[in-house]
Amino acid sequence: MSDSSTTETAEDEQPTTTTTTAxxxxxxxxxxxxxxxxxxxxxxxxxxxxxxxxxDHALHDITIDIPENSVTALIxxxxxxxxxxxxxxxxxxxxxxxxxVEGSVELDGEEIYQEGVDLVELRKRVGQVFQSPNPFPKxxxxxxxxxxxxxxxxxxxxxxxxxxxxDREREEELVERCLRGAALWEEVSDRLDDNALGxxxxxxxxxxIARALAVDPEVILMDEPASALDPIATSKIEDLVEDxxxxxxxxxVTHNMQQAARISDQTAVFLTGGHLVxxxxxxxxxxxxxxxxxxDYITGKFG
Amino acid sequence: xxxxxxxxxxxxxxxxxxxxxxxLLAAGALLGALLGALALFEAFAVTDAVAGLSIARWFxxxxxxxxxxxxxxxxxxxxxxxxxxxxxxxxxxxxxxFSLVGLVIGGLLASQTLGFGTLWPIGALIVGAVALLLxxxxxxxxxxxxxxGLLSLFTGIVVATGVIAPGWSWSPIPxxxxxxxxxxxxxxxxxxxxxxxxxxxxxxxxxxxxGKQASAYLLVSASAAGMLAxxxxxxxxxxxxxxxxxxxxxKWGLFWANWTYFYVPPIHRYVVIDGPVLWFHWPFVMNxxxxxxxxxxxxxxxxxxxxxxxxxxxxxxxxxxxxxxFLTEYAGQSRFTQLVEVSTNGLWSTxxxxxxxxxxxxxxxxxxxxxxxxxxxxxxxxxxLPLVIITSREALTSVPNAYRDASAALGVGKWETIKSVxxxxxxxxxxxxxxxxxxxxxxxxxxxxxxxxxxxxxxDAPNVLTSFxxxxxxxxxxxxxxxQATSALPYQxxxxxxxxxxxxxxxxxxxxxxxxxxxxxxxAIGIASRIYFRKRLEA
Ligand SMILES: Nc1ncnc2c1ncn2[C@@H]1O[C@H](COP(=O)(O)OP(=O)(O)OP(=O)(O)O)[C@@H](O)[C@H]1O
Ligand SMILES: [Mg+2]
Numbered sequence: 003m004s005d006s007s008t009t010e011t012a013e014d015e016q017p018t019t020t021t022t023t024a025x026x027x028x029x030x031x032x033x034x035x036x037x038x039x040x041x042x043x044x045x046x047x048x049x050x051x052x053x054x055x056x057x058d059h060a061l062h063d064i065t066i067d068i069p070e071n072s073v074t075a076l077i078x079x080x081x082x083x084x085x086x087x088x089x090x091x092x093x094x095x096x097x098x099x100x101x102x103v104e105g106s107v108e109l110d111g112e113e114i115y116q117e118g119v120d121l122v123e124l125r126k127r128v129g130q131v132f133q134s135p136n137p138f139p140k141x142x143x144x145x146x147x148x149x150x151x152x153x154x155x156x157x158x159x160x161x162x163x164x165x166x167x168x169d170r171e172r173e174e175e176l177v178e179r180c181l182r183g184a185a186l187w188e189e190v191s192d193r194l195d196d197n198a199l200g201x202x203x204x205x206x207x208x209x210x211i212a213r214a215l216a217v218d219p220e221v222i223l224m225d226e227p228a229s230a231l232d233p234i235a236t237s238k239i240e241d242l243v244e245d246x247x248x249x250x251x252x253x254x255v256t257h258n259m260q261q262a263a264r265i266s267d268q269t270a271v272f273l274t275g276g277h278l279v280x281x282x283x284x285x286x287x288x289x290x291x292x293x294x295x296x297x298d299y300i301t302g303k304f305g
Numbered sequence: 306x307x308x309x310x311x312x313x314x315x316x317x318x319x320x321x322x323x324x325x326x327x328x329l330l331a332a333g334a335l336l337g338a339l340l341g342a343l344a345l346f347e348a349f350a351v352t353d354a355v356a357g358l359s360i361a362r363w364f365x366x367x368x369x370x371x372x373x374x375x376x377x378x379x380x381x382x383x384x385x386x387x388x389x390x391x392x393x394x395x396x397x398x399x400x401x402x403f404s405l406v407g408l409v410i411g412g413l414l415a416s417q418t419l420g421f422g423t424l425w426p427i428g429a430l431i432v433g434a435v436a437l438l439l440x441x442x443x444x445x446x447x448x449x450x451x452x453x454g455l456l457s458l459f460t461g462i463v464v465a466t467g468v469i470a471p472g473w474s475w476s477p478i479p480x481x482x483x484x485x486x487x488x489x490x491x492x493x494x495x496x497x498x499x500x501x502x503x504x505x506x507x508x509x510x511x512x513x514x515x516g517k518q519a520s521a522y523l524l525v526s527a528s529a530a531g532m533l534a535x536x537x538x539x540x541x542x543x544x545x546x547x548x549x550x551x552x553x554x555x556k557w558g559l560f561w562a563n564w565t566y567f568y569v570p571p572i573h574r575y576v577v578i579d580g581p582v583l584w585f586h587w588p589f590v591m592n593x594x595x596x597x598x599x600x601x602x603x604x605x606x607x608x609x610x611x612x613x614x615x616x617x618x619x620x621x622x623x624x625x626x627x628x629x630x631f632l633t634e635y636a637g638q639s640r641f642t643q644l645v646e647v648s649t650n651g652l653w654s655t656x657x658x659x660x661x662x663x664x665x666x667x668x669x670x671x672x673x674x675x676x677x678x679x680x681x682x683x684x685x686x687x688x689x690l691p692l693v694i695i696t697s698r699e700a701l702t703s704v705p706n707a708y709r710d711a712s713a714a715l716g717v718g719k720w721e722t723i724k725s726v727x728x729x730x731x732x733x734x735x736x737x738x739x740x741x742x743x744x745x746x747x748x749x750x751x752x753x754x755x756x757x758x759x760x761x762x763x764x765d766a767p768n769v770l771t772s773f774x775x776x777x778x779x780x781x782x783x784x785x786x787x788x789q790a791t792s793a794l795p796y797q798x799x800x801x802x803x804x805x806x807x808x809x810x811x812x813x814x815x816x817x818x819x820x821x822x823x824x825x826x827x828x829a830i831g832i833a834s835r836i837y838f839r840k841r842l843e844a
Contacts, residue, residue: 094714122717124716152718197842
């Protein structure tokens with residue numbers, strides 16, 4: 003076991019006695035946490051992460067390490083804090099006024115909740131795909147080139163053309179590479195200048211993935227990216243996610259157990275109230291969950 | 306058995322007799338109202354005779370006939386001769402409407418015909434109460450038809466027998482208000498026609514819930530049609546009166562003339578290219594006022610108005626959009642933004658003369674100490690500003706947050722996001738606001754009168770474009786033309802109308818028509834740009 007592997011243990015000093023839906027107390031639930039060891043470096047490691055929305059304590063003491071170049075699925079009933087946790091990883095929570103975050107999240111060992119963190123740089127490294135497809139009302143090309151253009155990596159404006167620094171060709175390459183990466187190239191290669199809102203929902207979602215790839219991130223966060231899509235579009239996204247894991251670290255929220263089982267390498271189960279209850283190899287979580295409540299949730303008995 | 310009887314048929318087959326009669330009745334009543342409106346706008350004279358009877362009396366005959374028919378419809382329904390589904394009562398709305406009509410008629414009868422003197426309220430109350438009872442107490446079908454039918458019959462008889470006729474007049478306040486018969490008759494036709502049509506629509510739906518539905522539909526569609534008619538009347542009135550003066554002396558022709566020529570060295574020749582040339586002379590919009598003109602025109606006023614509006618836009622739009630961006634994107638919801646919101650709404654409803662007064666007292670002394678286009682542009686800009694802020698804020702808040710999130714998640718900063726995503730998405734809304742605002746400021750007279758008005762009929766237009774000059778001392782750019790007074794279309798119109806003795810009505814209508822066209826062309830530009838911005842957002 004390498005020295006960067008981590009161990010998670012129950013924190014039995016928890017004073018809270020909130021009763022959960024299944025009638026167990028929180029301490030009982032947390033006693034059932036299991037250790038999860040993995041080889042290789044951790045991309046993210048969150049320690050004692052707490053989030054409040056006003057007085058609403060949405061995440062309780064989350065401690066988790068997410069390995070690099072793999073797919074991590076977050077599952078759990080609605081309102082348990084999956085999206086909140088995801089937003090902690092690229093500090094999109096900063097955009098919510100009521101949200102307050104305490105604890106630590108490290109990206110490649112570097113604390114992202116410290117002073118002086120450049121949010122632009124952070125979000126360039128940690129991209130996000132949202133639950134409902136949200137392409138800009140611009141052409142397909144402009145959608146993909148948007149990030150690099152804004153970051154000054156590509157200049158195609160009038161001024162750039164006059165000064166001879168025109169990056170048109172590089173932009174063409176980038177657009178094609180990202181669209182191929184998002185398995186969309188075949189479908190849209192002949193209409194790159196059409197408005198992105200004219201695409202189907204599934205195509206739009208893959209365009210959003212392509213747009214996220216264009217800024218060359220290391221991590222891609224996905225919040226139920228397939229929830230608005232039909233089975234065929236969903237399976238395309240799923241295939242895509244598995245491919246992406248070769249190059250990127252993917253953290254994906256899903257409500258679909260089969261989806262989580264199919265595509266993820268490890269799974270974290272959150273339960274109501276914002277507690278991380280179980281985390282481990284996906285196969286192990288689905289075949290042999292340690293906690294009765296997780297088993298109930300996975301088999302559909304509650305949640 | 307019992308339940309079957311109380312339940313209405315699910316499928317209604319064919320036209321019921323009641324339905325046909327009601328449609329005819331409503332059509333007749335609306336026709337009467339329409340003819341009344343036409344007579345009111347002097348499409349024809351009510352004194353003209355048709356088939357030996359004056360049109361005024363024909364109105365009476367029509368109303369009396371409608372009354373009888375409506376009473377007949379109600380009676381047959383009550384007697385169960387036709388199928389209907391009447392409610393228990395005609396309802397409070399109809400009750401209030403007819404009791405008001407009853408109050409008026411009773412009051413008039415008591416005071417004017419019967420000579421009750423100061424006791425006329427007694428007559429009014431009695432007739433009003435009877436009308437209320439007649440409407441509300443009987444079953445729905447009778448309650449709907451009895452008062453309206455009686456009213457129509459009564460007015461019909463009064464008009465047909467010539468009691469109220471074109472020669473008749475009534476002065477409730479002698480010397481200050483007189484209602485002549487040739488206005489009273491069409492007016493009666495309109496009011497009574499609408500009441501009858503309303504109740505006929507109830508009959509069409511069988512007097513029950515369906516009937517109320519039908520009558521409500523009639524009322525709302527009638528008000529929509531009325532509004533449209535008003536618009537058409539207004540515009541056509543101006544076009545009809547303004548067309549002749551506006552197009553006076555228009556000349557044009559097609560000529561074969563030289564377009565261009567150039568020297569071709571190899572053949573040592575000049576090549577001359579000729580082509581058709583359109584020659585066009587439109588004195589009313591191309592001339593100013595001068596002694597030797599064939600037709601005196603209003604070009605200086607047109608140019609003045611265009612400069613005033615353009616200046617106001619150039620001043621107000623960037624400022625307003627900027628303020629809106631700050632308030633929506635940066636300031637968030639707070640006491641401060643609420644205060645700003647309230648005060649922008651207040652500014653928008655501030656009367657234009659107040660803006661004018663401010664400009665007169667504050668701007669005029671500081672900008673060249675005289676009336677000037679620049680002051681006018683600024684004052685109109687002040688007036689435009691609140692609307693631009695309000696509509697831009699509206700447009701910005703309706704841009705989905707998903708766009709902002711998507712952009713932020715790509716690591717793009719706030720200002721870049723606003724510039725490249727939020728503002729383009731808000732542009733259609735912003736332009737709508739500007740379009741609305743132009744309509745208001747282009748026609749403003751009061752502030753122009755106070756800050757920018759020179760001679761209403763100058764001979765030359767302000768030469769703003771060619772008067773820009775650079776200088777080495779502040780303010781570096783000067784423009785004498787901007788500091789001169791100007792004429793403007795609404796101001797000129799005002800000057801013509803108040804001219805008194807030498808009033809030139811043709812000039813006034815022509816000016817009004819041109820003003821309408823100028824505003825419409827600004828609209829056209831605005832709408833075209835809105836379509837352009839929207840196209841860019843849509844698939
Ligand atoms: N912007 C917000 N303001 C206030 N409270 C919020 C906000 N977002 C989330 N919450 C609260 O935080 C808790 C966790 O919400 P979160 O969206 O993270 O749940 P989730 O697990 O993603 O649920 P779902 O599966 O339905 O998306 C909920 O109780 C929710 O009401
Ligand atoms: Mg969620």
